[in-house]
Amino acid sequence: MAGQRPTLILVHEPERACADRLLVDGFSRQAATEISSYLAQSTDLAPEFNAIGDACERRGLGFRAVELDDAAAVLASADPRHSLVWTLTDGIAYFRGGASPALARLNGLKTIGADDSLFALCQDKFRAGAVLTALGLPVPAAGLARGGEWLVEPPASLSGYFVKPNRLGAKIGIWADSRCGVAREALGLGRRVFDAYRDDVIVQPYVAGRNVRASFLALHPYAGPEALGIVFVDSGGDFQTMADSMALYGDTGIAAREAGLYAEPELVQVGSAQPRAAEKIRQVAAKLMAGLGLRDVFSLDFRVEADDTVHLIEFEVCPGLPCFDFRAYCRAEWHLSLVEAMAETAARRLSR
Structure with missing residues (x-):
């Protein structure tokens, strides 16, 4: 007790x-x-x-x-x-x-x-996308397939498609060929995902741009979007695969780093390179906090194009706290280690 x-x-x-x-x-x-x-x-x-x-x-x-x-x-x-x-x-x-x-x-x-x-x-990306679209947020349209059959057909796309599991992960494509040219190929990928992981797939028109992570911790209870940390996460690849994800965390991540098979992606402040895009991301975060109820601790993933167009890919209510990017955010925004930031956040809540 x-x-x-x-x-x-x-x-x-x-x-x-x-x-x-x-x-x-x-x-x-x-x-x-x-x-x-x-x-x-x-x-x-x-x-x-x-x-x-x-x-x-x-x-x-x-x-x-x-x-x-x-x-x-x-x-x-x-x-x-x-x-x-x-x-x-x-x-x-x-x-x-x-x-x-x-x-x-x-x-x-x-x-x-x-x-x-x-x-x-947040764990059902198709339903989440419908809610985010209803809030007027810049979410790519999506189709939904189960085991090689369309439940909802995706919109036409000249840029091809990106295929990802609906409930497993959030933005990863599992395999390096998860970007495909036509909807028929997307169905084939959907069969593979279903056979391996028993999951539906979201099929979205491919959106160009750099990967961006926005991290948030309300160390002060009333912190708002101004406390968001917004960085480009340049890992050298166009999108994250299952292998990339496993190299980030846990025992497999330790083994990958010790073997020289993985290096932490470079983090670059979006505000220093594309301030208009950074401001758009803060506006999206404000809508999510007011309209959806995100609070205290969360992360957002975006694709940001060179012309400052932003695409919201997902929101996470349990961001990877011990990952390099969230630790870097705690140091940059709150000038604390992750451990101290967690304790201070808890202390301020319990003292209210």
């Missing part, structure tokens, strides 16, 4: 627990490893749990890291007056982290981050 002492409860789903469950469900070992790799931020942050605890201690807080399978019992016994729940990993399909904010709400606990409805929405 958290007791009377103000306590930050960090709920996370470990990679191994997810992979074991997928194997029992009949996924191949390769697919289970690839899918569970999206939870590698739990692996990457675990060595810093003691440091987070120390940083919380310096601010008069307790700290408890809780694995998702234990969250129901822990949150049911937590004191609503003195507990704050921060969910590290989301998920409604392969992953189950979206249950954490729902459990917190069930038990009357305060949370860091968006409400549980957005944890569900």
Whole structure:
């Protein structure tokens, strides 16, 4: 029990627990490893749990890291007056982290981050796209296919198409050929995704431009879009594949870096190169915060063209906190390490 002492409860789903469950469900070992790799931020942050605890201690807080399978019992016994729940990993399909904010709400606990409805929405990219379009945001139109059959046909496109899983990841194309020329090829890719991962695919007209990540942490409770960190993420490739994603995080990321197979992408401030584009991104973030309810901590991914046209690709309610880009954001915006930024954010919420 958290007791009377103000306590930050960090709920996370470990990679191994997810992979074991997928194997029992009949996924191949390769697919289970690839899918569970999206939870590698739990692996990457675990060595810093003691440091987070120390940083919380310096601010008069307790700290408890809780694995998702234990969250129901822990949150049911937590004191609503003195507990704050921060969910590290989301998920409604392969992953189950979206249950954490729902459990917190069930038990009357305060949370860091968006409400549980957005944890569900952000994991279904087709539905999320429909909502974002209704809000007037610059989201590429999309078709939806399941196992080689159209559920919704994509719009015509002279630039070809980009194919990505609907509930697995957000912007990755899985394979290097995920950009294709015609809709028929997109259906073929959809069959491959369904066979490997049992997921539908979104098929969007390909949009040109550079990849941009916008990171947000409201260290001050009333921080707004001005606290957004907006950077080009130049990794050398046009888009991220499954292999690229696995090289970023967890044990596979460590192995890739030690073998010299991966280097962190260069981060360049968008505002220094394309200030008009940066301002458009802040306007999009403001609409998402006001119209959708994003708050506290999130990230946005864009494609930005040379003429400052911006395309919103996705929003994340559980950004990769231990990843290089979010750590860099904490240093640049808040002049704190990730550990200190997390503890300070919690302290300011619990003191209100």
